[in-house]
Amino acid sequence: MKYFLPYAWLPDGLTSDVLLEVVDGRYTEVTAGAAPDDAERLPGVGFPGFANGHSHAFHRALRGRTHAEGGSFWTWRNRMYAVAARLDPDSYLDLARGVYAEMALAGVTAVGEFHYLHHGPEGVPYDDPNAMSAALVQAASEAGIRLTLLETCYLAGGLGPSGHRPPDSIQRRFADPDVAAWIHRFEALRPGPGVAIGAAVHSVRATPGPAIPPVVAAARGLPLHVHLSEQPAENDACLAFYHRTPTAQLAAAGALGPMTTVVHATHLTAADIDVLGTTGATACFCPSTEQDLADGIGPARRLHDAGVPLSLGSDQHAVIDLLHEAQALELDQRLASGRRGRFAPSELVAALTRQASIGWPDAGRLEVGARADLVVIRTDTVRTAGTDPAQVVLSAGAADVDTVLVDGVVVVSGGAHRLGDVASLLRAAIDPIWERSR
Numbered sequence: 028m029k030y031f032l033p034y035a036w037l038p039d040g041l042t043s044d045v046l047l048e049v050v051d052g053r054y055t056e057v058t059a060g061a062a063p064d065d066a067e068r069l070p071g072v073g074f075p076g077f078a079n080g081h082s083h084a085f086h087r088a089l090r091g092r093t094h095a096e097g098g099s100f101w102t103w104r105n106r107m108y109a110v111a112a113r114l115d116p117d118s119y120l121d122l123a124r125g126v127y128a129e130m131a132l133a134g135v136t137a138v139g140e141f142h143y144l145h146h147g148p149e150g151v152p153y154d155d156p157n158a159m160s161a162a163l164v165q166a167a168s169e170a171g172i173r174l175t176l177l178e179t180c181y182l183a184g185g186l187g188p189s190g191h192r193p194p195d196s197i198q199r200r201f202a203d204p205d206v207a208a209w210i211h212r213f214e215a216l217r218p219g220p221g222v223a224i225g226a227a228v229h230s231v232r233a234t235p236g237p238a239i240p241p242v243v244a245a246a247r248g249l250p251l252h253v254h255l256s257e258q259p260a261e262n263d264a265c266l267a268f269y270h271r272t273p274t275a276q277l278a279a280a281g282a283l284g285p286m287t288t289v290v291h292a293t294h295l296t297a298a299d300i301d302v303l304g305t306t307g308a309t310a311c312f313c314p315s316t317e318q319d320l321a322d323g324i325g326p327a328r329r330l331h332d333a334g335v336p337l338s339l340g341s342d343q344h345a346v347i348d349l350l351h352e353a354q355a356l357e358l359d360q361r362l363a364s365g366r367r368g369r370f371a372p373s374e375l376v377a378a379l380t381r382q383a384s385i386g387w388p389d390a391g392r393l394e395v396g397a398r399a400d401l402v403v404i405r406t407d408t409v410r411t412a413g414t415d416p417a418q419v420v421l422s423a424g425a426a427d428v429d430t431v432l433v434d435g436v437v438v439v440s441g442g443a444h445r446l447g448d449v450a451s452l453l454r455a456a457i458d459p460i461w462e463r464s465r
């Protein structure tokens with residue numbers, strides 16, 4: 028199959044009149060020049076596939092449901108726990124299928140699913156202890172995007188000055204009894220076509236210090252993700268009990284390295300930034316979530332300057348629009364610094380397409396041999412008309428995504444997902460969750 032685009036974002040930057048040839052899900056030709064007669068012409072600017080570095084699919088059910096009473100991060104979390112309590116493998120399959128289809132419509136070709144909703148009510152394992160993981164794998168397959176299942180080690184309900192608390196009745200659905208039980212489930216997971224396996228340490232709150240090195244060992248060679256310093260309260264608790272920052276706690280456990288992604292990285296010390304810069308770890312920013320939860324603005328530019336690669340995630344899915352996340356990354360830094368242009372468009376594209384951080388190092392570039400992912404953004408919509416194609420990453424949104432290829436397969440065409448009406452899928456999955464709660 029051959030595609031011809033007026034513009035495409037190649038490894039050297041924006042290039043005009045680009046021919047892409049796809050054979051067996053890989054690019055076999057990427058050249059600038061005239062359009063051959065047998066190429067399908069696509070509109071706008073072609074980008075490599077966007078990598079959604081951080082997702083909790085079930086949080087999508089909370090969109091537009093947590094604003095009435097305001098409250099804090101912790102009141103939001105209670106609402107999230109209420110949704111978690113109502114899902115089972117069948118209803119989670121329906122919800123996640125819609126969420127991943129929404130991601131495809133926004134140009135996401137691979138998602139890192141930070142999965143911690145493992146067990147049945149009161150923590151009773153399903154007959155297949157990985158039944159919820161299997162639902163996510165099936166959902167991504169049906170929605171047409173790759174999934175990196177970041178199986179999360181969650182053992183404690185929280186951390187206070189005197190130590191870790193046991194999980195409460197809702198948290199027991201997230202928790203394994205001990206790290207050996209998590210390893211047992213983790214080692215039963217298998218990668219497959221479009222499915223990669225990784226591990227996650229939930230946080231220094233939910234994963235006690237002695238449990239972290241075994242998780243790191245089990246994940247060797249695979250992506251390892253961890254929530255890091257999203258809230259000042261996490262830092263305070265970690266300092267009070269472990270007498271070091273969460274970053275130092277992870278470093279001491281050997282959890283920081285080139286396969287690691289730290290998520291949020293909002294409240295860091297200068298020493299934390301230096302440590303992260305020496306380890307090769309990626310920092311995944313989730314600006315729409317950090318805004319929604321009033322987390323604060325993390326030191327994105329300082330991390331970048333320290334050598335930390337950046338990625339982006341939609342996390343709790345207050346919006347699913349990776350272009351919005353890229354724009355918010357830049358705009359948050361402007362507000363925090365009083366300076367414009369903290370990240371160049373090319374740096375934002377790099378963050379949008381950092382597929383390696385979720386285990387797809389052969390994706391994220393329009394070049395021969397790479398996985399044939401493609402996101403085509405129209406430059407003739409009411410939002411993008413008049414935009415310089417080199418800056419469309421700062422003006423377009425998910426609604427301007429026209430075509431999405433994942434491993435050479437057309438998943439979105441003309442702005443429509445192959446599953447049809449994704450809004451109906453989401454309504455059918457989410458409305459019953461809230462009806463049952465009345």
Ligand SMILES: [Zn+2]
Nearest residue numbers: 083141254342
């Ligand atoms: Zn998260």
